[in-house]
Amino acid sequence: QVQLVESGGGLVQAGGSLRLSCAASGNIVRFNAMGWYRQAPGKQRELVARITTLNWTSYADSVKGRFTIARDRAKSTVSLQMNSLKPEDTAVYYCNKDPPYKLVNGDDYWGQGTQVTVSS
Numbered sequence: 001q002v003q004l005v006e007s008g009g010g011l012v013q014a015g016g017s018l019r020l021s022c023a024a025s026g027n028i029v030r031f032n033a034m035g036w037y038r039q040a041p042g043k044q045r046e047l048v049a050r051i052t053t054l055n056w057t058s059y060a061d062s063v064k065g066r067f068t069i070a071r072d073r074a075k076s077t078v079s080l081q082m083n084s085l086k087p088e089d090t091a092v093y094y095c096n097k098d099p100p101y102k103l104v105n106g107d108d109y110w111g112q113g114t115q116v117t118v119s120s
Contacts, residue, residue: 001025002109006095009114012085020080020114022095029076035098036069036080038091038116049080050098063089085118092116 003025012018020036028034033052039045048060049069057069068081078095092113101109 004111006114022078032097040091
């Protein structure tokens with residue numbers, strides 16, 4: 001059974017920091033590349049940070065130098081440390097395997113996500 005539970009979002013002023021956490025069921029974190037995705041109103045969901053099974057990381061240009069993704073295989077969690085937050089970072093943030101899990105109908109599977117709101 002696949003379970004992805006994001007937490008740690010909230011309201012923060014521009015320039016502030018938040019740390020998001022993703023709890024995943026079973027061996028999802030242990031055996032897969034993982035990513036943090038975000039979706040802002042009116043925009044496509046985008047991959048902002050990725051970590052491979054060998055812990056190589058990559059980031060979208062928009063967050064590079066500000067966000068850090070990490071995994072903890074023992075705790076089956078993936079985190080996203082977000083610093084120097086900007087209003088344009090406002091979005092719902094999701095974690096998932098990369099590429100995301102597919103539902104039987106062909107759509108990607110997503111958890112509930114966690115809302116990040118950055119005020120100006």
